[in-house]
Amino acid sequence: MLTILLIMAMIGQGQSWDSLGTSFITIFPENIAFYYPLSPVNALNITAVLPDTVVEVFISGQLPYTYTLLEGQPLTVTFSVGIEEYQFGEISQTVRISSTKNIVVQSISKKGDSVQTNVIQPWKNLGTVYTIPLLNYSQMINTFYQSARNISKRYNSFRLVIINGEDLINNVKIVKRSIEEIYTLSPFTALQLQTDGTETKIYSDYRVAVMLTHPCVETDECRCNMVLNQLYPDVQEDSRFVVPSIPNTSKFWLHVTSSVETSASGGDLESSTVDAYSSKLLSLPSLQLGSQFIHISNPASFRLVSPGIIIEPISQYRFSGCYLVTVSSTDAKALIIAETYYRDSVYIDNDLLLSTEWSTIANSVYSSVLVSFDDTHVIWHPSTKIGVYVFEKSTNVYGGPAISLSAKPDPSGCAVVPPEFDIIVTPQTWPESHQYCKLISDELFSPSNEDAQAEMADILNNEGMNERLWIGVRRSLMTLDWYRQKGKSSHNLTYTWWGTGEPGDAAKGMCASVFPNPSMDFLWETTNCCTKLKSICYTRAQYFTISKETAKHSNA
Numbered sequence: 001m002l003t004i005l006l007i008m009a010m011i012g013q014g015q016s017w018d019s020l021g022t023s024f025i026t027i028f029p030e031n032i033a034f035y036y037p038l039s040p041v042n043a044l045n046i047t048a049v050l051p052d053t054v055v056e057v058f059i060s061g062q063l064p065y066t067y068t069l070l071e072g073q074p075l076t077v078t079f080s081v082g083i084e085e086y087q088f089g090e091i092s093q094t095v096r097i098s099s100t101k102n103i104v105v106q107s108i109s110k111k112g113d114s115v116q117t118n119v120i121q122p123w124k125n126l127g128t129v130y131t132i133p134l135l136n137y138s139q140m141i142n143t144f145y146q147s148a149r150n151i152s153k154r155y156n157s158f159r160l161v162i163i164n165g166e167d168l169i170n171n172v173k174i175v176k177r178s179i180e181e182i183y184t185l186s187p188f189t190a191l192q193l194q195t196d197g198t199e200t201k202i203y204s205d206y207r208v209a210v211m212l213t214h215p216c217v218e219t220d221e222c223r224c225n226m227v228l229n230q231l232y233p234d235v236q237e238d239s240r241f242v243v244p245s246i247p248n249t250s251k252f253w254l255h256v257t258s259s260v261e262t263s264a265s266g267g268d269l270e271s272s273t274v275d276a277y278s279s280k281l282l283s284l285p286s287l288q289l290g291s292q293f294i295h296i297s298n299p300a301s302f303r304l305v306s307p308g309i310i311i312e313p314i315s316q317y318r319f320s321g322c323y324l325v326t327v328s329s330t331d332a333k334a335l336i337i338a339e340t341y342y343r344d345s346v347y348i349d350n351d352l353l354l355s356t357e358w359s360t361i362a363n364s365v366y367s368s369v370l371v372s373f374d375d376t377h378v379i380w381h382p383s384t385k386i387g388v389y390v391f392e393k394s395t396n397v398y399g400g401p402a403i404s405l406s407a408k409p410d411p412s413g414c415a416v417v418p419p420e421f422d423i424i425v426t427p428q429t430w431p432e433s434h435q436y437c438k439l440i441s442d443e444l445f446s447p448s449n450e451d452a453q454a455e456m457a458d459i460l461n462n463e464g465m466n467e468r469l470w471i472g473v474r475r476s477l478m479t480l481d482w483y484r485q486k487g488k489s490s491h492n493l494t495y496t497w498w499g500t501g502e503p504g505d506a507a508k509g510m511c512a513s514v515f516p517n518p519s520m521d522f523l524w525e526t527t528n529c530c531t532k533l534k535s536i537c538y539t540r541a542q543y544f545t546i547s548k549e550t551a552k553h554s555n556a
């Protein structure tokens, strides 16, 4: 048995907040938009990123529906009317999705032309500490319309939904201004409460999903829109973000909540201070002219509110390398935010986005552009992180952040499975190492450029590898020329990182190893191929492609 150290390339790059996962949980909140009887549509759109993904959908923990998905082929699962949860208190009617490989999941709630979509966050993005924004419904409506309105008691506040993301009993503490309330949630159940504006924090023993929802936020005379806002846990709070200009919308407010006193500035925001554990609605009068860069003195929870829509801007910290964009209407737009210097390298599927419509965002390094869309696409950048939103319009505008498929930019597209390094700790000769790497991975690793060399050095340093290792570089027995051996194929060397006096002559050796030189950047050295050394195997990244074929459905 050989000893292997398995290392993901993501090492040392911090948490990534892409929306990929194998476990998701949500509920479908009440949608009373349009008071007259009209059948609602409550559905999930599930997209697999790898072939042959088996997906199970459980309702109230009951025997699951099972589907086998092709990569990039969205599956729509539509539910009966009874899925909507209007009860308060503990509720067992949750919808749980689990899969054998990574998927992304979006929920859609539609009644008449009131539509809400939400990217359901996977288990890995849920948290145990949340700050609750104090969304005061009557204040919000009064601010929108500058007049008092009569609101029925049942609908005069937002609802707070807390969903137990674990197969365990989960104690949830809701901290209010003067008291604390403790609730015990059974595995995969939820709690729905009417907010009264005094809730400030949630602490749970295990991970929970938290949503704020309202069945019918008034937008205009006799019209309203169901609103759903899944909160991010406190660990994801950030202080810098671009607030997107939502197309076909004229009134905007930034809603800021923080656990500490904080001040907000930037864009055309009046500089203002928000007290600890309080919230403010800050007007953004000219946001309709273009997106704005906002800065907050302390990490805070913030959302963009406008009549009938609440969205959580993608903070700078949560920008990603690649997004999936799916739309359901013919009037859909993607708002792309990229660093001005790199904005001409944004790709849509396999094509560069060549646009003259980019506009720079004041006091920031960013630019934004609005692009018309149909169908399903990926938007990605080969070297820097970008932000992407999707907005659609029926009578009301709906949408929000696009689905992040991969946090880290990759020059070849959307790397939904990052590359993987395996350090083989058992010493072997170069031919043995080469054969063994082909068996367990793609190849014995050979750095092909400066970045790859630096990434390898980082990994070896992180693992405290203070010794020599084989790489996939050797010389031809016939010509003595050096080449890279990548699995079965060989390639001329276009990049080298030889130490001083290297490469040595054929008498010194026919193979190359890396050694821990004083600056620990692992220079290359000519080595006798029969020496027994540790080695580093490499599995290439896997990329997402959109499949135009029909999905194979197998209802169990």
Ligand SMILES: *[C@@H]1O[C@H](CO)[C@@H](O)[C@H](O)[C@H]1NC(C)=O
Binding pocket: 136, 137, 138, 139, 140, 142, 196, 197, 198
């Ligand atoms: C909500 O706002 C109204 C004013 O529109 C105010 O009278 C009320 O006290 C606020 N509620 C809370 C809990 O802050």
Ligand SMILES: *[C@@H]1O[C@H](CO)[C@@H](O)[C@H](O)[C@H]1NC(C)=O
Binding pocket: 148, 149, 150
């Ligand atoms: C609100 O309802 C009360 C009682 O039904 C009524 O007297 C009042 O005029 C209404 N106010 C508005 C602003 O519609």
Ligand SMILES: *[C@@H]1O[C@H](CO)[C@@H](O)[C@H](O)[C@H]1NC(C)=O
Binding pocket: 247, 248, 331, 393
């Ligand atoms: C939305 O705004 C765009 C311009 O930004 C305009 O061309 C389009 O007609 C508007 N759509 C609707 C439905 O109002």
Ligand SMILES: *[C@@H]1O[C@H](CO)[C@@H](O)[C@H](O)[C@H]1NC(C)=O
Binding pocket: 045, 074, 075, 076, 108, 117, 326, 327, 328, 329
């Ligand atoms: C959900 O997927 C279906 C295809 O199964 C597609 O027609 C629809 O537009 C999608 N909805 C959204 C909101 O992306």
Ligand SMILES: *[C@@H]1O[C@H](CO)[C@@H](O)[C@H](O)[C@H]1NC(C)=O
Binding pocket: 481, 492
């Ligand atoms: C590799 O190098 C050899 C010798 O220098 C040369 O003849 C050959 O054309 C090169 N191959 C490629 C693909 O560049």
